[in-house]
Amino acid sequence: MSDVLPLTPDELLATTRSVRKRLDLTRDVPLDVVRDALEVALQAPSGSNQQGWHWLVVTDAEKRKAIGEYYRESYTAYRSNSAHPANRSTGDAERDATQNRVSDSATYLAEKMGEVPVLVIGALTASAELPASNQAGMWGSLLPAAWSLQLALRARGLGSAWTTLHLRYEKEISQLLGVPDHVRQGVLLPVAYYTGDTFKPAKRAPIDTVLHIDGW
Template identity: 35%
Template sequence: MSDLTTDPDALPVLEALHTTPARRYLSTDPVPDEVVWSMLDAAVRGPSGGNSQGWGWVVVTDPDVKKRVAGWYRENWNAVYGSRRAEILAQPPGTPGLSRNGFLGAEHLAEHLEDAPLWIFPVLRGAAGATDPMIGASIYGAVQNLCLAARAHGLGTSLTTLYRGHEDELRELLGLPDDALTMALVPIGRPVRGRWAQPRRRPVEEVVHWDRWGATRPREGR
């Protein structure tokens, strides 16, 4: 499926939850404003601690802004992953962590980030100087709502923070309040490669604990 869905309401919730992988090969076709508003209207229905709703959502289509941020992104990509390209691509199938295809998709995004037609920065007020590691709980549920709404419209997303390290410059570039912090970057566009498939994960039975860590329970009917 690569075209915009004509009836977003037709996608069952559980199917969306199971089939919203990161989509990193995106068309440059613009996203209609009405679809952008629909996705953000779904995003703001997400959970907010104390219903404070201390968030903002910066929609970016300006090529100059994208170009500058994409440069920071590529610097970090090359430092963290690009320098390990040969090592990662030589890993045998089934190796934990980033797979070969996953690496190539992420590499493509790094090289073509500014080509994604739509970026959305979820922004949290009061987070600029925060030291609480749980502060993201007041926005990341809403970010997932955004990604699921995009899925319903046939649009691909990925959630990344690899542009980080330039917060003061980014705050000025986006005109953010002094107390605000971008919590992620979500590039959005129509997928041109890949499919809506379940991301590969460890079996749920291996990671679920009942009442205390290490206590398991058989999963009936499997």
Template identity: 60%
Template sequence: MTTLDLSPDELLTTTRTVRKRLDLEKPVPAELIRECIEVALQAPSGSNRQTWHWLVITDAEKRAAIGEYYRLAVEKYLAGSGAAGKLYADDPVRGPIQRRIGDGVAYLGERMGQVPVLVIPCLEAKNLPAGNQAGLWGSILPSAWSYCLAARARGLGTAWTTLHLNYEQEVGELLGLPEDIRQTALIPTAYTIGTDFKPAARQPLDGILHLDTW
């Protein structure tokens, strides 16, 4: 196994959403994906139930079909007023960043089906509870993010996407999912074109940190 020489803080701060720099041509060994999922399974889950499942899609026809559903969802998303490219449009600092993100979303929307590996972390949940669902999704989201971190450490890039969930039923039928399995995200995974990712600009800590009270 080849890993990047990253400290824990470097790994945590440079695991980016990768869209335009995914290598669509280089195959990803299945064993490498297994390693990443093995790491992900060490994440916490509610009551240690571990009711997670991982779909790894490498079949070209299925990837193309999922990619088409994702493309349709991206098309609708970009047409809406809340799309990344339209948020903070008049902000001289955040506006250009959001426009770049919008361009990246459009790029991946056209190419999702070409990414060598698509990963869908899932959770057993026949009936979604009313009201607070934090405990439910908290049983899979840390694991899914651990997968992204493990991939970054191995020179792979990922993107956290959920727009395909607009077609969750169709994708579920395509992949033969049982009715009690809920999809969490769609994580395209590929080698990256370069590995020199850096921390992203974020809001100043003092503007969002609250001690003891609001």
């Protein structure tokens, strides 16, 4: 069992951040540490206890490079879109500055994705064609486990970032990794040890701006 940081549950939940620029691209990540974190993640809820999730842990340098290229191409298209947060102002100077910092770190990650020591893809058994209706029930059987994985990684001194832009090339990446048609990808987590000492809670809008009791 890998060493775990002495964090309270609230500290762990409040300080697990998307790590992009602080991923250590030079330090190897032992597969046993990722396996330990995944063991924890598999305790997450799953609809009807189906546990239809699959986890592709990619360490091969050439495969990571290929996935990184697909991710970079998808990010480039996304970044040039007028709807991208960095391409429009909210009217709030502080928030715009924050969005610009996030965009800058996202651009860095897009350029370095293929160099991250471990890439973890969370996938789910599903039909070849996803349902046209609300898919919350289906993905609700994967995404809590992916978040649990991020928490478990953080507790072991590893950083990660929630990304989905690779899905633009899901078919190509599935072919690269030999994923069958009935398994669909849901999230890509770059995983590495992080540089620096620690993390702190992010600034969020006050709870009263988003809380609704007994109605909207």
